Amino acid sequence: MVAEKITIEPVTRIEGHAKVTIHMGDDGRVSRAFFHVNEFRGFEKFCEGRMVFEMPYITPRICGICPVSHHLAAAKAGDVVLGAPPPRPASLLRELMHMGQIVQSHGMHFFELAGPDLLLGFDADPAIRNVLGIVQANPDLAVKAVGLRKWGQTIIATLGGKRVHPNFAVPGGVNKALHPSERDLILQGLASSIETIQVGIAIIRGWAERNMEDIQKFAVFPTGYMGLITPENGLELYDGQIRLIDRNGDQLERFSAQNYLDVISEHVEDWSYLKFPYYKKMGWPQGVYRVGPLGRLNISDKVDTPLANEEFQRFKALNNGKPVENTLYYHYARMIECLFAAERVQVLLDDPDILSTDILNTRTEIKGEGVGVIEAPRGTLLHHYWTDEHGQIKKVNLIVSTGHNNWAMSQAVDSVAKTYVQGPKVTEGMLNRVEAAIRAYDPCLSCSTHAVGQMPMVVDVFDPQGNLVQTIHRGL
Amino acid sequence: MPKPKISTDWMCGCAGCHMSLLDIDERILKIAELADIRATPITDLKEPDESGVDVGVLEGGINNTANEEVAHRMRKRCKILVALGDCAVFGGVPAMRNFFTLEETLRRAYIETESTDSEGKIPSDPELARMTRVRAVHEVVPVDIFVPGCPPDPDVIYYVLSELAQGRKPELKGELLHWH
Numbered sequence: 001m002v003a004e005k006i007t008i009e010p011v012t013r014i015e016g017h018a019k020v021t022i023h024m025g026d027d028g029r030v031s032r033a034f035f036h037v038n039e040f041r042g043f044e045k046f047c048e049g050r051m052v053f054e055m056p057y058i059t060p061r062i063c064g065i066c067p068v069s070h071h072l073a074a075a076k077a078g079d080v081v082l083g084a085p086p087p088r089p090a091s092l093l094r095e096l097m098h099m100g101q102i103v104q105s106h107g108m109h110f111f112e113l114a115g116p117d118l119l120l121g122f123d124a125d126p127a128i129r130n131v132l133g134i135v136q137a138n139p140d141l142a143v144k145a146v147g148l149r150k151w152g153q154t155i156i157a158t159l160g161g162k163r164v165h166p167n168f169a170v171p172g173g174v175n176k177a178l179h180p181s182e183r184d185l186i187l188q189g190l191a192s193s194i195e196t197i198q199v200g201i202a203i204i205r206g207w208a209e210r211n212m213e214d215i216q217k218f219a220v221f222p223t224g225y226m227g228l229i230t231p232e233n234g235l236e237l238y239d240g241q242i243r244l245i246d247r248n249g250d251q252l253e254r255f256s257a258q259n260y261l262d263v264i265s266e267h268v269e270d271w272s273y274l275k276f277p278y279y280k281k282m283g284w285p286q287g288v289y290r291v292g293p294l295g296r297l298n299i300s301d302k303v304d305t306p307l308a309n310e311e312f313q314r315f316k317a318l319n320n321g322k323p324v325e326n327t328l329y330y331h332y333a334r335m336i337e338c339l340f341a342a343e344r345v346q347v348l349l350d351d352p353d354i355l356s357t358d359i360l361n362t363r364t365e366i367k368g369e370g371v372g373v374i375e376a377p378r379g380t381l382l383h384h385y386w387t388d389e390h391g392q393i394k395k396v397n398l399i400v401s402t403g404h405n406n407w408a409m410s411q412a413v414d415s416v417a418k419t420y421v422q423g424p425k426v427t428e429g430m431l432n433r434v435e436a437a438i439r440a441y442d443p444c445l446s447c448s449t450h451a452v453g454q455m456p457m458v459v460d461v462f463d464p465q466g467n468l469v470q471t472i473h474r475g476l
Numbered sequence: 477m478p479k480p481k482i483s484t485d486w487m488c489g490c491a492g493c494h495m496s497l498l499d500i501d502e503r504i505l506k507i508a509e510l511a512d513i514r515a516t517p518i519t520d521l522k523e524p525d526e527s528g529v530d531v532g533v534l535e536g537g538i539n540n541t542a543n544e545e546v547a548h549r550m551r552k553r554c555k556i557l558v559a560l561g562d563c564a565v566f567g568g569v570p571a572m573r574n575f576f577t578l579e580e581t582l583r584r585a586y587i588e589t590e591s592t593d594s595e596g597k598i599p600s601d602p603e604l605a606r607m608t609r610v611r612a613v614h615e616v617v618p619v620d621i622f623v624p625g626c627p628p629d630p631d632v633i634y635y636v637l638s639e640l641a642q643g644r645k646p647e648l649k650g651e652l653l654h655w656h
Contacts, residue, residue: 012520015491017542021603036603038542041488042581044589046572061569064492064627108498113518130519132508143502150501163499164492164627265593268586271601275592284593384590397589432520444491 006426011435013113013130015065016402016445020413020434028423035413035438037274037406037445044396052081052391053171059383060165062400063444065108067165068101068156069376069401073383076239078171080258080370081387084363089356090173093159095238096348097168098374100155102237102341103193105377106293106334107152109442110200111145114331117436118207123429144196151189155345158182173360183349194307194342200335201311208332217419219327219412219437222247224279224289226404227296228375229254235300235312235340237375243299244279244289249323252279257373260382264399274445276406277399291379291404292441293333298323303336305343311336327412330440366391376401378444402443412437480641482507482531483524484516484560485550487543488570488610489536493561494518496627500634507634510641524553531640533558537567538616542605551617556640559613560633562626569626571610578607621646629654 009019017039025031043062050058055074060067072094079085086094112131120129120137128136135142153163159176160166168174208215228236229243244253244263253263266275267284279287289295297316303309315336318324324333348354372383379401386395416437421430486494494517498504507513514529515521524532532554538547551557562568573581587596613619623636632652639646646652 010517010522012522013518015517017605019603034603036601038603038605039488039540040582040585040607041539041570042573042576042585045576045581045584058569058572061490061492061626064490064495067490067492112498116520126520132513132519135505135508142505146501146504149498153499163630164495261590264591266589266591266596267593268596268599270597270599271603273599273604275586277591395590397591399591 004423006421006431008431008434011438013116013435014439014443014445015063016443018438018443018445020417020438022417022421022434024423030417030421033414033417033434034271035406035410037272039445040273044398047393047396050393052078052385052387052393055383055385055393056169056171057167059398062398064164065444066101066105066376066378068097069374069381070383071160071166072098072169073372073374073376073381075169075171075372076374077370077372077383077385080372081367081385081391082171082363083365083367084172084361086173086361087356087358089177089353090359090361091239092348092351092354093174093178093359094169096178096345096354097156097159097166098238099341099345099348100152100159102152102377103338103345104149104152104156106338106341107145107148107197107200109377110204110331110335110338111141111148113442114436114439115145117432117439118203118331122432122436123427126428126432129432141199144199147189148193148196151193154189155186158186170360172362175360177357177359178355180355183355186345187349190342190346194339197335197339197342198307201332201339204332204335208328215326215328218433219415219440220325221411221415222323222325223408224252224287225295225298225323226289226291227299227380228373229299230304233299233301235296235303235308235337237296237337237341239374242373242380245299245323247323249298249321252281257371257382260371260373260384260399266399266403272406274406275403277404278407285407288407289404290408291401292330292377293337294324294330295379296375297333297336303340305340305347308336308340308343311339327408327437327440330442334442378402378442379404400444402441402445405441405443409438409441409443412440479510479512480530480643481512481514481525481528482533482637482641483514483529483550483554484533484535485524485546486517487534487536487546487564488539489561489563489568491517491535493535493564493627493633496625496630497633497637499630501630503634507637507641510638524550526553529554531556531558531637533560534564534613535560537563537570537610537612538608539570539573539610540605540607544608544616547613547617556620557613557617558621558623558636558640559619560623561628562624564613565622565624567610567612573610582607621648623648624653
């Protein structure tokens with residue numbers, strides 16, 4: 001057995017460009033695996049010189065899967081820069097759009113991106129291991145999944161004119177009020193959406209029971225956890241303070257996004273275009289933490305909607321109230337959040353202020369600096385702008401959801417490769433598990449490098465002299 | 477007659493055009509009926525069949541050496557190449573990068589940003605692609621069909637794919653050629 005390097009490129013069913021290299025030792029076992037993010041666009045530079053009110057329209061082009069996150073984070077940073085806090089109805093409407101996005105993004109990830117692994121199996125034929133394979137295997141479920149995503153997208157389009165890259169939030173508020181007929185249109189789809197989400201929850205719970213051995217050995221490791229939180233430690237996706245806990249669940253920090261630079265630093269490695277954020281006071285790499293669905297449920301003590309809270313209690317019991325460390329439980333956490341978001345739509349639409357036309361604060365007292373924060377589907381998103389006295393952008397700093405999970409994804413890739421990949425005959429199914437480790441985090445690599453990419457898969461096998469011995473094209 | 481094969485990929489864009497493709501909702505079943513959907517970012521085949529596909533769809537412009545490879549491979553393996561969305565057609569928002577040098581763009585992201593620690597450096601590794609100027613697809617390989625929009629409307633995408641899948645050339649004009 002000779003030492004080899006295996007390259008997985010591109011990784012599929014994730015958003016963005018990445019590849020994995022697996023370095024094999026002489027004994028046929030994995031010595032180390034790397035997760036490389038292979039794209040860079042440069043929004044932090046080329047937004048310089050634009051006006052702050054353009055940012056909610058430029059920055060969503062970072063990511064077409066969660067454009068609403070960037071749209072709203074940019075508008076929220078603009079609120080602070082312009083000194084124009086939005087009226088309550090505008091905040092409710094922004095949150096409503098955000099819940100639409102959580103539903104469509106989480107729903108799509110669960111059923112259409114990760115679903116093929118769960119429903120068809122990690123070792124299924126890669127030619128059918130995709131959403132169309134689900135259409136074949138379970139057409140009824142596929143139609144429901146399409147309907148769920150459609151409902152989430154309809155909420156976004158109803159408020160912002162179109163499904164991807166809507167035009168809605170502006171610094172100081174939003175540009176359109178909600179008509180009662182539009183409220184009713186959204187409400188029509190609520191019950192069936194909740195039903196589909198509950199089908200998803202039943203699927204992941206059943207899958208977890210049948211695959212407990214995998215759950216317990218698939219990339220389980222301690223980290224800190226971070227996300228927005230309500231004043232009473234409830235799950236929060238739109239606004240509030242940021243809570244950071246350690247691996248035991250004890251609070252390390254509770255801070256306003258305006259002060260994130262005191263808490264978070266980013267590390268750079270040569271082998272990835274994606275930076276590695278960490279908790280400044282603990283240093284790199286001791287201060288690593290995870291965000292996104294698992295991180296948010298781990299920092300929360302409760303969920304403020306009844307159905308999601310019931311499910312949340314089951315989640316909390318998985319590790320007796322301590323943080324849940326299993327990468328595969330991201331899927332479960334994601335569907336619990338999806339349920340919360342759907343229930344939250346009802347709460348927002350029942351609010352008497354939701355139809356108000358008091359939707360814009362036109363005051364302009366330019367402060368020259370502001371931070372916008374939101375919980376994007378994939379985790380905490382921070383936009384930080386500095387402007388001149390006219391609101392023209394001088395500098396931009398972005399810390400994007402998927403970035404916070406970069407260390408964890410790298411760790412998960414290394415861990416799963418060591419657990420499941422073994423020579424001399426490396427199978428496609430083994431490598432798909434490595435990809436699934438990344439997929440569990442639902443990374444958005446366009447977001448994270450403010451760039452976009454994809455992970456397909458070619459395996460090159462090299463001998464120790466670096467000569468290409470064999471190339472395996474997965475699934476072709 | 478076998479169903480025509482369609483393959484898609486994304487480069488320097490935001491995945492939003494592929495999301496708009498998914499926004500055709502249940503009509504995706506109709507497309508799957510008309511055509512054989514091969515390698516795409518949301519399926520598990522890694523690249524378009526070596527034996528060729530009928531329709532290749534590219535989202536995003538070209539901003540690095542990896543994207544150049546993707547574009548050349550798709551052009552070589554498909555009969556009809558579709559540039560989907562403003563980035564593929566014109567370069568789009570990411571082409572704003574061309575107003576700056578690559579060096580200053582990379583320095584800002586990996587060294588100067590306020591949250592980057594004192595050990596910041598521009599990533600450089602044989603595994604990583606090298607960045608280039610941002611270009612529209614047609615600046616690198618010939619394109620047959622241009623579908624503008626940020627993203628193109630789902631109805632337009634459905635029209636284009638269903639026409640191509642039935643061996644007809646889509647005529648993009650009037651209502652089909654609106655973009656916001």
